[in-house]
Amino acid sequence: MADPKSLYQEVILDHNRKPRNYGALAQASHKAEGHNPLCGDHLSVALNLEGEHIAAIAFQGESCAICKASASMMTANVKGKTRQDAETLIQEFRDMATGQIDIDKQAHHLGRLTVLAGVRDLPTRVKCAILPWHTLHAALHSVADTSTESENDPMHAPLGDA
Amino acid sequence: MSASQSALKPRPASALDVARIRADFPILGLKPSGKPLIYLDNAASSQMPQQVIDRLVRYQTTQHANIHRAVHTLSEIATAEYEEARRKITRFINAREEREVIFTSGTTEAINLAMHGYGRRFIGAGDEIVLTTLEHHSNIVPWQMLAEEKGAKIRVVPVNDAGELLIDEYEKLFNARTKLVGVTHVSNALGTVNPVKQMIAFAHARGVPVLVDGAQAVPHLKVDVQDLDCDFYAFSGHKLCGPTGIGILYGKAALLERMQPFKGGGDMILSVTFEKTTYNVIPQKFEAGTPPIAAAIGLGAAIDYLSAVGMDAIAAHELDLLDYATDQLKRIPGVRIIGTARDKAAVLSFALDGVHPHDVGTLLNQDGVAVRTGHHCAQPVMQRFKVPATSRASFAFYNTMAEVDALVAGIRNVQKVFS
Ligand SMILES: Cc1ncc(COP(=O)(O)O)c(C=O)c1O
Numbered sequence: 001m002a003d004p005k006s007l008y009q010e011v012i013l014d015h016n017r018k019p020r021n022y023g024a025l026a027q028a029s030h031k032a033e034g035h036n037p038l039c040g041d042h043l044s045v046a047l048n049l050e051g052e053h054i055a056a057i058a059f060q061g062e063s064c065a066i067c068k069a070s071a072s073m074m075t076a077n078v079k080g081k082t083r084q085d086a087e088t089l090i091q092e093f094r095d096m097a098t099g100q101i102d103i104d105k106q107a108h109h110l111g112r113l114t115v116l117a118g119v120r121d122l123p124t125r126v127k128c129a130i131l132p133w134h135t136l137h138a139a140l141h142s143v144a145d146t147s148t149e150s151e152n153d154p155m156h157a158p159l160g161d162a
Numbered sequence: 163m164s165a166s167q168s169a170l171k172p173r174p175a176s177a178l179d180v181a182r183i184r185a186d187f188p189i190l191g192l193k194p195s196g197k198p199l200i201y202l203d204n205a206a207s208s209q210m211p212q213q214v215i216d217r218l219v220r221y222q223t224t225q226h227a228n229i230h231r232a233v234h235t236l237s238e239i240a241t242a243e244y245e246e247a248r249r250k251i252t253r254f255i256n257a258r259e260e261r262e263v264i265f266t267s268g269t270t271e272a273i274n275l276a277m278h279g280y281g282r283r284f285i286g287a288g289d290e291i292v293l294t295t296l297e298h299h300s301n302i303v304p305w306q307m308l309a310e311e312k313g314a315k316i317r318v319v320p321v322n323d324a325g326e327l328l329i330d331e332y333e334k335l336f337n338a339r340t341k342l343v344g345v346t347h348v349s350n351a352l353g354t355v356n357p358v359k360q361m362i363a364f365a366h367a368r369g370v371p372v373l374v375d376g377a378q379a380v381p382h383l384k385v386d387v388q389d390l391d392c393d394f395y396a397f398s399g400h401k402l403c404g405p406t407g408i409g410i411l412y413g414k415a416a417l418l419e420r421m422q423p424f425k426g427g428g429d430m431i432l433s434v435t436f437e438k439t440t441y442n443v444i445p446q447k448f449e450a451g452t453p454p455i456a457a458a459i460g461l462g463a464a465i466d467y468l469s470a471v472g473m474d475a476i477a478a479h480e481l482d483l484l485d486y487a488t489d490q491l492k493r494i495p496g497v498r499i500i501g502t503a504r505d506k507a508a509v510l511s512f513a514l515d516g517v518h519p520h521d522v523g524t525l526l527n528q529d530g531v532a533v534r535t536g537h538h539c540a541q542p543v544m545q546r547f548k549v550p551a552t553s554r555a556s557f558a559f560y561n562t563m564a565e566v567d568a569l570v571a572g573i574r575n576v577q578k579v580f581s
Contacts, residue, residue, distance in 0.1 A: 008579055009526065017581075039520050039536055040550030062550055063519035065580070125524060 007125070011073075016065040021075035025058045027091075030142050034061075036127050036137030041067045045075075045135045052082045064128050069114055071132035077113060083140055085109075091135045096120070097129050107116040125146065178479045182562050183471065186211040190560065197530030205350050205378060205556030206534050207400045210464070216461035221456050228452055230429055240314040244455050246303045246331040247462030248445075254465045255395065256386040257412055264411045264418070264445045265453050269377040270300040272396035272411035273344075275448060276373055277304040280394075281342065287313035289341040292370075294319040294327055295546050296349040296356065299539040305344060314341075319567060321546060325501040329472045330362060336368050347379035351540040351554070352501025353484075353509030355383070359390050359453055366391065371417065374399055378408040381558070382480055383506045387412050395453045399457060404464035406459035411448070418444045425450040426449040476559040480508035494573060500547050508557035510537075512519035514573065517580050519553040525579060526553075529572040 025031075028046035035042040043061025047054050057079050059071045074093075078086045092108045095101040101108065111161035119129040183342045184190050187209050192199050201209060204356075227236035229244050245260070252426065266272040274568055281304075285291065291305050293316055309316050319332040327345075343365045350356050371449040372395035379385055387395050394417070399408035409553045413421075423430055429452035432440040468476065474576045487510050491497050496515040514522055523535035534554045537544045544551060555569055 008521075013580065019433060040544070041518075041520075042550070064520040066521070122524060125520065 007116075007122070009115055011112065011115045012065065012069040015069035015072040019059075019072040019107065021058045021072065021079070022033050022123065023058050023060055025056055028056075030139045032135050032138035032142070034131050036067075036131055039064065041128060041131055043067065043071060043132060043135060045071070045139045047136075047139055049083065052084070053153065054078055054081055054083065057136075059132060062082060063131070066116070066119065066125055066128040070129045073113055073116070074132050074136060077111070078136065085139065086136065089113075090137050093133050094130055097126050115147055176501075178471070178475050178559060180479070180560060180562055183577075184562075186213065187560055188212060188215075188468075193530065195527050195530055195532075197528070200529075200531045200568050202555040202557060202561065202565065202569060203382070203532045203534050204558035204561075205401070205538075205554065207556050208381060208403050209560070210403055210405070210460075211467050213256065213467050214405075214460050216465045218456055218460045220407065221459050226456070228457055232393070240269070240455060241461050243462075244453070247458045250462040250465045251410055254469065255412060256388050257379070258388060259415060261444045262412055262415050262418065264448045265458050266396075266409045266411050266448075267400040267407055267454065268400070268409035268575065269298075269375060269396045270409075272394075272409050273301055273373070273375065274304050274398070275411050276394050276413070277308050277422045278424040279448065280417065281305070281308045282311070283420070283422050285312055285314050285341045288338045288339055289314045290317050290335075290337065291315070291317065292317050292332070292335050292343045292365075294332075294345050294356070295321045295542050296325070296327065296352065296354060296540070297451060298342065298345050298346060298350055298375060298377065298544070299541070300377075301344050301346060301373075302542070305342075307572065308406070318542075319345075321354075323375060324503050324549075325354045325543075326503045326505075327356055329357065329360070335365060336365070336370070340365075340368065340370050343370055345372065346375040346377075348376075348382065348458075348507045348509075349501070349540070349543070350378045350509065351538040351543040351552070352503065352511055352567075353506040353556075354501060354503040355505040355507055358392065358504075362391050362439075378507060378509070381468075382454070383477055391416055399461040399464065402464055403458040404468060405454075406452045406463035408421070408461050415444065418448070421448075423447050423450070427451045471559065479559050480557050480561075483561055483566060484508040484510065486563055487555065487557070487569065490566060490570045491573070494570070494577075494578060497573065500549065500552050510555045510556070511552040513549055513552055514544070514576060517576060519551040521580070522553045522573070523577050525576045526569070526572045529568065529575065531569055531572045533569075545546075 025046040029048045031046035033044045041063040043059055043063055045059045047057040057075045092110055096103055096117050097119050103114050116129050119125045182192045189209050227240045227241050229241040248260050248263050252263050257263055317335045320328050327402055347358050364374050374392045375395035376395050376397040381402045393414050395412040400406040430441050430442050430447050430450040491545050498513045500511040519535035526533055
C-alpha cells in the first residue's frame with residue numbers, strides 16, 4: 001500500500017488552501033450539483049460553453065481537502081479545452097483513481113493530476129477525488145443533480161459515448 | 163485523569179488491569195495500517211477477546227446442529243447452549259423472564275421487529291411517535307416507514323448546545339395521540355447519556371410505551387431493564403465484544419404476546435395447514451427460521467467475559483479515558499468538541515478548524531489511530547450542530563491513556579500538515 005502521506009503532497013495542500021476557479025459564475029450555460037451522502041461532501045460546478053470550448057468554469061462547495069484539490073486542479077485543467085477533451089480527462093481520471101490504468105505505463109493526458117493517484121489505495125477516499133469529475137460530467141450533460149450513491153450516478157453509468 | 167473533571171465527578175480510581183485485559187484481544191497486537199493499531203472506533207464495533215473466539219470454535223467443532231428440531235443428542239446440545247445464552251442475556255440486563263429476550267440480527271432488526279410487530283398493529287392514522295434529535299438512523303427510518311404507511315406523525319425532541327435532550331420540550335410533545343416513544347439510551351454521535359428512566363416514567367404516566375435503543379449503552383453501563391421499566395430495549399452483540407449478526411430485542415412479555423409476528427417461517431409456528439397457521443409462543447413467535455446459533459452462543463460468552471471484568475470497573479475506566487481525552491483535546495487550539503453533556507459515555511466527537519473529518523481520519527490512520535469520520539448514521543445530529551461530519555474517538559475498557567496520547571499527537575500532526 002502506498003504511503004497515505006503521498007496523498008497530502010504540497011500541491012494538493014496548496015490547491016486546498018487556495019482553490020483555483022472557486023466561486024460562482026455570473027451566468028452559466030451548464031451546471032450541476034454533486035454530493036456524496038456518505039461523507040457529506042457537496043459541490044457545484046458551473047461552466048460556460050462557447051461552441052465546443054469550455055470558456056469559463058467555476059466550482060464551490062464544502063468538502064474534504066482531496067475533493068477540493070481535485071476540483072481545483074480539474075477546473076484549471078479543463079478551462080479552454082473542448083467538451084470532448086474534458087470527457088477524455090474525466091474518463092482517464094476515473095480510471096486512474098479506481099486503479100484501472102497504470103499511469104506509469106499507459107498513455108494518458110492527466111499531467112499533474114497524477115498527484116491524486118494515491119487515492120486508488122484508499123478505497124474510502126476514491127469517491128472524494130472523483131466527485132468533482134462526476135459533477136463536471138453531469139454539468140456537461142446538464143443533468144441537474146448528481147450523487148455518488150444515486151442510480152443515475154455517472155460512476156455506474158457508461159461515460160464513454162454519452 | 164484531568165484534575166478539573168475529576169474534581170467535578172469524584173470516582174474511585176479505576177481498578178482494571180488493562181495490560182492483562184489487552185492480552186486477551188489478539189487483534190490489538192496487529193498493525194493493519196503498518197503502525198501498531200490504536201483502536202478508537204469501539205462505538206462502531208468492538209473487538210473480540212480470545213475467550214469468545216474460543217467459544218465459537220468449540221461450538222463449531224463439537225456442538226453444532228440445528229436447534230429446536232431433532233431428537234438427536236447433538237441437536238439437544240446445540241439447543242441447550244443456545245437457550246443458555248438467552249439465560250445469560252436475561253440475567254445481564256435483569257429481564258424478568260427468558261421469554262422476554264428475543265434474538266435478532268442486531269439493533270436494527272430489533273427495532274424493525276418492534277415497528278412491524280407493535281407499531282403496525284397499534285399505531286394508526288393521526289397517531290404520533292416521539293423520537294429525539296439524537297437517534298441513530300435505525301431508530302428513525304423504521305418509524306418513518308410506519309408513519310408513511312399509516313398516516314402517523316413523528317415528533318422530535320430537540321437538544322441544547324451541549325447535546326442534551328430538552329426534557330421540558332419532550333414533555334410538551336405529549337398529547338392524546340401519542341402512541342410510542344423511541345429514545346436512544348446513549349447517543350452514538352455525541353456520547354450523551356439520556357435520562358431514560360425519567361422519560362419512561364413520564365410516558366408511562368400517560369399510558370405511552372417506550373422503546374430504548376441501547377446499542378451504545380449496554381457495552382458501557384450496567385443496564386437493568388426492570389429498573390428502567392422500559393417496554394422495549396434493543397442492542398447489538400458486535401458492540402459488546404461479541405460476534406456480528408446477533409442482537410437482542412427485550413420486550414415486556416405482555417406486550418410481546420399482543421404483537422404480530424415479524425417474519426413468517428419455521429420455528430415461529432405451532433401448527434400449519436393451508437387454511438390456518440397457529441403462531442408459537444414468545445420468544446419463538448419472533449424467531450422464524452434457523453437463527454445465528456453460533457453468534458448467540460458467542461454473545462453469551464462475551465457477556466460472561468464482560469461480567470468477569472465487571473461493568474462497574476469498565477464504566478469507571480472508560481470515564482477516566484474520556485475525562486483525560488476531553489481535557490487533552492480542550493488544550494489544542496482549533497479543536498472543537500461536539501457533545502459536552504454533563505452525563506456522557508466514552509464517545510468524543512470533534513471538529514478541527516479548517517480540516518475536513520475525512521482528512522483527519524486518513525492522516526490519523528497513517529499513525530495507526532483508527533477513528534470514525536462521517537455523519538455516524540445520525541444526520542439530524544450533524545444538522546443540529548451545523549457540521550457535515552465529525553471525527554469520533556470512542557473508547558473501550560481495553561484502551562489506555564497512552565493511546566489517548568497517541569490520538570492527541572496524531573491530531574497535532576494533522577494540524578501541522580494543514581497549517
Ligand atoms: C445508537 C445506535 N443504534 C443503532 C445502531 C445500529 O446497530 P446495528 O448496526 O448493529 O444494527 C447503532 C450502531 O451503529 C447505534 O450506535
